[in-house]
Amino acid sequence: MAAVLQAEKLSKQYHMGTVTVDALRGVDFHIEAGEFVAIMGPSGSGKSTLLHLLGGLDNPTSGDVLLDGRRYRGMSDDQLTLIRRRQIGFIFQFFNLLPTLTAAENVALPLVIDGKRPTPERVADLLALIGLGDRHDHRPHQLSGGQQQRVAIARALVTQPKIVLADEPTGNLDSQSGQAVLDLLRRACDEHDQTIIMVTHDHHAAATADRVVFLKDGGIVNTLDMNMTDGKTRTQTVAAVMADLEL
């Protein structure tokens, strides 16, 4: 299958006073359409930086990202913004729902930003899909953390983006809510052929993916094809690799 998203020798340096930190060191990486990829690694390994660069939220120090063969480098801020708007959906750890909008309005927001009139049916279908059909007019503060994250997922899916980037989507949720979120992401991938890239610390969450990419010190150190694990459970396999990395 063709790579929908590709990182070419991606590097990112942060300058903190006189100290330069290499967050990513020449990462080469590609993701195929309809794939569910988890990115794991110890704190400071560069996984969030990689996600930000893949989503066009930040610029690399060197290297480039290609989405459907189109290079990010050289694109204007508005061009990158349009890519984020129409081709990428974001799910944040802290949900980032607008407190002034209802659940339905939050879901419809990306379409509104794009100057489109969201049909109530589309929004209602998405809310039903995430199990919040009866929370249509609730505002974020009237929803639990898990419910808010599900609204955020619906918001990420409303434009039917090719790629969904999720940054620790279960990081702030209890295990039951976390599982519901993972199920939704899995369904988006399986039923709608959407590409999911998820940064996580959670072995169990990572085990939901098709492939797990492990980062350490700004570089990819291991990759697990979750369909090829044998003997152990998927979660145990991920945990074992992580344990090695954290040694």
Next chain:
Amino acid sequence: MKSIYGLAWRNLSANRVRSLLSVLAVILGVSVTIAGSIIIESVREGVLKSEELRVLMEGLIGLLDPAMLFIGIAVMMAGGFLIFNTFGMAITQRRQQIGGLRALGMTRGQVMRVILAEAALLAVVGVVLGVVLSGVLGQVMVAFIKQLAGDMLAFGDAAPTMPVVVFAAVMGLVITLFSVLIPARRAARVAPLDALRKPEAAGVEGISRWKTALGALLLTALLAYVIAAPPGEWVTYPLDFTLTLLFVGLWLAGVSLVLPALISLAAQLGKRLMPGTIGRLVTDNVQRARGRTSLTVFTLAFALLVLIGLTGFLKFFLLYGIGSSMEPAEERDALFITRVDILKGWGATIALDLDSILLTEEEHQAILETVEGSAYTVSSYFVVVPEISFLGDAYFSYMLDPTLARNTQSMFTFTEGDWDFALPIMEAGCGVLVVPAVAARHNAGLGDTISVTGRDGPLECTIAGIGSGVAGASIISDTVRDQITDMNPALVLVVPYADTDPVTFQATLDALVAAYPTLHIVQITGFMVVLEDSLDIVNVSLNAMLLLATFAAAFGVVNTMMMSMDERRHEFGLLRAIGTTRAQMRRLIISEAALMGIIGGVVGFLAGIGVLVIIVMTYGLNSIGVAQNLRTAAMASAQPAAVMGLVGVIVAPIIASLAAWLPARGILREKPVAAIPRLQ
């Protein structure tokens, strides 16, 4: 929500108090401007019963127009600072949210348009309500001034003029939109990555040393320069106004540059005066989020600065400028005889028609015959000749017999030319004696000819002298009387000869008044008192209007405190959790606001005195041909302004403390646990 502009409405309604404060600021600015127009029109309506008189007095009453507009603009600017601060703080607090929207695909342009739409909504609501409420405010102010003035002024029923209403509405919109331009640009620059960062409360911030040094240098150099070598001694029209504006702008820039350092200094002093944890927290807190604290303090200081500056400048210009032009007459024990009993106040006397004000031919002749042999006399015709009007084009001028005017030695003081040069010109045809500003306006000098408006068409007049006329008015020779006016004289100026016996002379005058009860004798000294009383009334009225700028500043304090409370909710929760009592918390919050009020009051006082000195020393009185010792005039003008300023220093912290009461109540009602951060 059908478009991104729906977000603007949601943001405003989600922050009701903040939006309400911003709308109130716009309402204040707009309604004060329009109320000013209502006051002036009421004066016009009350004082001027006839069209001819209206034309004659327009110049004097018209002086109030720019003063009222200035006040409206000052109040609106204070409102603008509040709106700038409100939006600036809101952008800081919504950083994560805006970052989220950017990550979702909102362009920089869209972010900016949403913020501008919020401002436009506030402005439109504020302008509409401001226009509606201005009628009430205008009537309240008129009632207040009536109470204050008694018979000194008369008022009629009046509506504001349409140009002022339009100006106020446009100003409300423009200042509001302009105020949010910088915050909106800042919002547009928020990176999508900000969505992923947790917002943090501001810590104690450092001060930019070079900015402080630059500000201090600017203030010191400016003040030293205007005191050591007052530009007002040499500057002429129109550079006087431009230079004054420039220096005032530089002064304000200097104040804003040193303000953060002054706040720190005050905090250090406060730390010594308020020992203990609460004192420490209070003084530390005013040094956090320096930008918004500085702007809040600056708004308070600005309101006080305008109050001091306007009070002092009015005192300077009207008493040392216009008033001093009457000194030659005062020194010669001059008086004038008129049908208007001006000593009883303007209101009781001018509320008449023109015929009852102008001298009849019989009265005029009787006055001249009565004082003949005892005094110099000059009959004064009041005319409006736009080309020689010293302020605008409607200020009155005198039409006089030049020889008689010279004899009185009271009507004009030359800075260029003299009576020997002027008399032949004025007796031969149309000669004018003008203030320097009028000559400069025509780019003409002594002996040059200018064209003026006559009853039957343009009239060529020669500038026979440049200097200072009584009350700033120009003089036109009566040789062309028929071509300028057909009215009788309004008064006869009488200057007793040096050897005239005062007692006998007074008896002569008493006999005249007995024979003609419609006539009144007005001593120049008495008239000066009336003038000063009128000035005081105008001054108090203007200050009352300016107090509304302080209200706008107080809204700013409420807003800053609310934002600060909101941002430090977790901190307050923690303080409450570890045992800080509600009373201690209240003291902390109120003390913070009071400290801001004290700093604003003191800075406003000092900066206000400074701005007054700069205005007096730079503007000077050259435009009206009055030579004054500017240093003495500045000192004397600063005294009443300083009293006003000291009141402000006391009132500012009280207003600020009261303003903090509202946000303090909200935060103190909460249980400590409500403010402690929870896992979302």
